[in-house]
Amino acid sequence: MSLSLRQIRYFVATAESGQVSQAAVNLAISQSAVTTAIKDLEETVGASLFDRTPHGMDLTVAGRRFLSQAYEILQKIDEATQLNLVSAEVKGTLTIAATYTVIGYFLPFHIERMRRQFPGIEIQLFELNRESVEEGLLTNRYDLAVMLTSNILNPELATEKLLSSQRRLWVSARHRLLEQESIGFKEVAEENYIMLTVDEASHTSLRYWSQTPYLPRITLRTSSVEAVRSLVANGQGVAILSDMVHRPWSLEGRRIETIALKDPIPSMDVGLAWRRNAEFTPAMEGVRSYFRRSFNIPE
Template sequence: MELRHIKYFLAVAEELNFTRAARRVGIGQPPLSNQIRDLEEEIGAPLFRRLPHGAELTEAGQVFLPEARAIIAKAEHAKALALRAARGELGRLRLGFTGSAAFSPIVPSAVRSFRRAYPEIDLTLQEAYTTLLLERLDAEELDAVFIRPGRADPPGFRTHSLGEEAMVIALPSGHPLADAAALPLSALSAEPFVLFPREAGPSLFDGIIAACRHAGFEPILGQIAPQITSLANLVAVELGVSVVPSAVAQIRVPGVTYVPISGDGPVARLALATRRTERSAVVQNFVARVLADRNNPG
């Protein structure tokens, strides 16, 4: 039994006339009659009584009619869902983000905008280090990730640049330099640095170290924070100073003062990464939404 048989049956059942039904479905009347006979043979019972000037449903046809309508409705529904999925309107999106990326206005704006545009997408979020996010992306456990990238795309991934932000110095509020309007990195040459593990964000870590060396000193590495968002708490208890993306300064921890860097300082790059072989319409829609919102967060 094929869908065309069901459609032919419905046309005859609703027209109660083979000629009009044939015209409605766009085939000749003899082929339509043959198709109905094939359907009746497959079912094992007549569905119509042929009359001199039309047709009427048999008892079997009357029972079959609502089921046939339900089959066609279900098929149309399935077709509509498939088309919506092909357009990326249905499905799932598993997003990852670094702790510092969450403070960039681009990230919440893009996620909020996407959810409004595609409310039926099952969207989940995971926070992790850049290195771990890329591992999960490669393992197809995540679909797109907001990361702090290096200068080049990691192998196997495509990154979409979302811009750069300046980094700032985080000082204990009681530090002698905390009242400065701005400081060169060289002012921190004798200070222990509170940093996150390099594996948490290699490009960000390396950028801070390189900036310090460019400023003429080798940074003193002190306490290691479990993640970048924990740095402020360690600075607050005077375990050292730190350098963080300016967006992280939104973390208002008592006892921490943020001071701009004067002169050359490191920058924090933000990017959205996807698999280079990604073909999902949902992911493509999200990338388009992020890039559209990149210059207009809100």
């Protein structure tokens, strides 16, 4: 059986998300397609790439090695298919504003790829809160923004969603809620709750909690994702956060599990933003085109 690019892409998506279901959502395909591709890939390479657990997909030693090689393969293919963009010699300076969560958990990988694809574009990156990003776009201090578009309220800004990251309940390994078949806000309200505040996370959280008869029992508010991660992993409370910022281990090496709640929770949407009716420069068009291709958005 031969190795295919599709298998590699599906493998990388699963490795990055830690779950077949989330990989399928990110790729806009069925879970069975991802599962089949990974199974065929493992047969081709002759090794198990994932440990299947009730709560996700953990890379094996062979899986971690293959992931490094998979990134190299995708990078080479990306470079080969983007030769036309490099030869176009798009030049200019592009100012991009981003909020904390986006610049920490989403943007660095794409900035590196864009700088390789557009060597003639000088990308200047700025980290700001939402209000400052919106004000900067409207006053032309920044050309584009990559941010949580689900938080944008200003009608003078245009947006384009790139991905939706599902929010789930974070709990420590062996937490009693892992043994229950169905969890909702009622059960979460009975637990100590660690509230993240950065990027308006607390405002967003309370907004969807307010649609229920329950309220979280908040024991700590913090702007640090790593603090939330450590406290949850050490059994000091639970949190509801997006898959994009989830990592299965705390800094102390303790496991963090996730649970999909039965009650509806809005996703965390990441996308581009710009001043409505702004005239796009070649550099702006190039970057927007890059993101559209990366996330399979029609041109």
